[in-house]
Amino acid sequence: MTAETNTGPAIGQRHVQTFLLFLSIVVNYMAKFNAGVAIVAMTNSESTNPNFPEYDWDGKQRSYILSSFFWGYIMTQFLGGWLCRRFGARMTMFVSTIGSALLSLLPPWCISWGGWQAYCVIRVAMGLFQGFLFPCIHAHLANWSPVNERNRLGALANTGLDCGTLLAMFASGQIAASSMGWPGIFYISSAVGVAWCIIWLIFGANTPRESKYISDEELNYIETSINSSRTKEAEDLKAKGPIPVPWGAIWSSVPFWALMVTRCCQSWGYSTLQTEMPSYMNGVLLMDMKNNANFSALPYLTSWVMAFVYVIIADILLTGGIMTITGIRKTINSISFFIPAIILIGIGFLDSEQKTLAVVLMCANVGINAGSTIGSTINTIDLSPNHAGILMGIVNTAGNVVPILTPLLVGVIVTDDHDRVQWQVVFIISAVIFFVGNIIYLIFGQMVNQPWDAPDFLDKQMSSTLQEEGNAKALEAQQSEKVEITTR
CATH class of the missing domain: 1.20.1250.20 (MFS general substrate transporter like domains)
Structure with missing residues (x-):
């Protein structure tokens, strides 16, 4: 009869990290998709609160604003993966979200003098910052999810996509129609982003071993599960620092x-x-x-x-x-x-x-x-x-x-x-x-x-290549020696 695995508290730090990842997607998606509602309010004040400025933007200009986010977003996905490996998910996700949150404050101030072009520039910059996010989320899940809980924790974190989109539509419409008007959409988006960053700095940790709040039982459970498929040599290599990318x-x-x-x-x-x-x-x-x-x-x-x-x-x-x-x-x-x-x-x-x-x-x-x-x-x-x-x-x-x-x-x-x-x-x-x-x-x-996931994959590949080259040179030397004996 096998002993039951001690997974730690019913609500452990791996669940806290998953919830924080969920919230990170929610607050970033609110900032990402609030533009759809904001543009309607900014170009048709009668539909929300008429006490705020209205702008005469045609369909093409509105489409530029909506698409501009993705031009920045696709540029920093690789960089997000590299920064996560270099500085860890905790700091990279903080920079990603705080940058996007602070930029969310700018449209009400900048559009009055820069027009739709200024809004596009802000959206591109937001995309650049948010491009760091998802590479970090997946790396963070890999560090925190026991093998048999990857489905559950990974899927729960990613439900933030739909929740963030949902809140962006519902909340933005309510805010635009309130006394805050359409500028309130940007202020609220910025505020929730900054609030998440504060909580993340307190509870976020790159790995279970770095967490201040994790129990010994949960730490042992997560590390044992994740390391079960790794050799001792491979784990020692990973502990020395970032693994080269194959x-x-x-x-x-x-x-x-x-x-x-x-x-x-x-x-x-x-x-x-x-x-x-x-x-x-x-x-x-x-x-x-x-x-x-x-x-x-x-x-x-x-x-x-x-x-x-x-x-x-x-x-x-x-x-x-x-x-x-x-x-x-x-x-x-x-x-x-x-x-x-x-x-x-x-x-x-x-x-x-x-x-x-x-x-x-x-x-x-x-x-x-x-x-x-x-x-x-x-x-x-x-x-x-x-x-x-x-x-x-x-x-x-x-x-x-x-x-x-x-x-x-x-x-x-x-x-x-x-x-x-x-x-x-x-x-x-x-x-x-x-x-x-x-x-x-x-x-x-x-x-x-x-x-190629193995930490020592490149070392073994190099050793194999060197061995093949050595064997080839030895064979060549033997053939040369035979030819020399024959000519004598």
């Missing part, structure tokens, strides 16, 4: 490429739904969604709820020994890709008399797709806990280029917002990309530590 092995890794392609395909389908569905529903379904805050937020509420459903299901399957981690990831990812692909095609055949069904399908699409977090997002930790931040930096860079490209393709295909056939082409393309992405993941994706 760039060549990463870029030649088929499972890594499968993950990156899958995440890009998910980003394509999701961004199509997120950015283009309002135009489709307004043009084809004749729905006025601009002032319908409840409808805009409903899909993200569904996604947030479904994220917890997926966590519970995955936890039962894993802890009950019903399915392996590979089976869980590939099954859930298939559900979250294949079903939304079918729903996207179905939405394209709806007309203006089927508005209710369109709302239901849109919510179902976003909600079911929430399983991609467990299915593939946290696969970076499976492949390489030691380089999870670097992998996330690469994957997130590629994935966030897609939201810049999808509107361009839609602009080419859809020349008339009221033409349902043109929209059907857009949705069919997205559905095919969803389908192909998951097929690649099913065939080539892996959920085990890769050989």
Whole structure:
């Protein structure tokens, strides 16, 4: 009979760290997505509080403001992974969030003299700071999550995406209509970001061993679980300092490429739904969604709820020994890709008399797709806990280029917002990309530590190369000696 593992307190520091990661995503996503509501309030004061300045920005200028964040965001993903390895997640995430929070204060002061161009510059700078965030989150989860809790903790932290988006829509609309007006959106976003930074400095720790508040039982449980697959020599090497990144092995890794392609395909389908569905529903379904805050937020509420459903299901399957981690990831990812692909095609055949069904399908699409977090997002930790931040930096860079490209393709295909056939082409393309992405993941994706995750991988590779070179030179010398004897 085996002894029961002592995991420490029911609510331990690993849960505290996960909750702090969740909050970090929430506050950063509030700052990231509050622009959608803020721009409406700033260009149409009658819809909120008319006592504040109104700006005459056309559609193109508004689109520049909304997209400008991503131009900065994709530039610092690699840098975020490197900074996390160099200075640790605690300090890098602090810099990321405090920079974004302080920049959130600037629009009310700068737009009055710099116009929409000043707002774009601020948004680009915010993107640069927030680009550090997700590589650090994945690296931090790798350091704090026991192997059998990676699904649970990783998914719970990532529910901050939907919660942050939801709060950005609900709270921003309420604030803009209050006595604070649209400037209050920026002040509140900044305040919650700064508050998180203070809490993070108090409770955040790069590793369990650095935490001031962790119990001995929980520390032993986490370290034993994470180190169980490592050799003593490999662990000693890691303890000496940052592990060199095996760039060549990463870029030649088929499972890594499968993950990156899958995440890009998910980003394509999701961004199509997120950015283009309002135009489709307004043009084809004749729905006025601009002032319908409840409808805009409903899909993200569904996604947030479904994220917890997926966590519970995955936890039962894993802890009950019903399915392996590979089976869980590939099954859930298939559900979250294949079903939304079918729903996207179905939405394209709806007309203006089927508005209710369109709302239901849109919510179902976003909600079911929430399983991609467990299915593939946290696969970076499976492949390489030691380089999870670097992998996330690469994957997130590629994935966030897609939201810049999808509107361009839609602009080419859809020349008339009221033409349902043109929209059907857009949705069919997205559905095919969803389908192909998951097929690649099913065939080539892996959920085990890769050989290049080992701290001594590059040393062994170099030793092997030197040995091969030595053997080649010895063989060459023997052949030369034989030739010399023969000529004599």
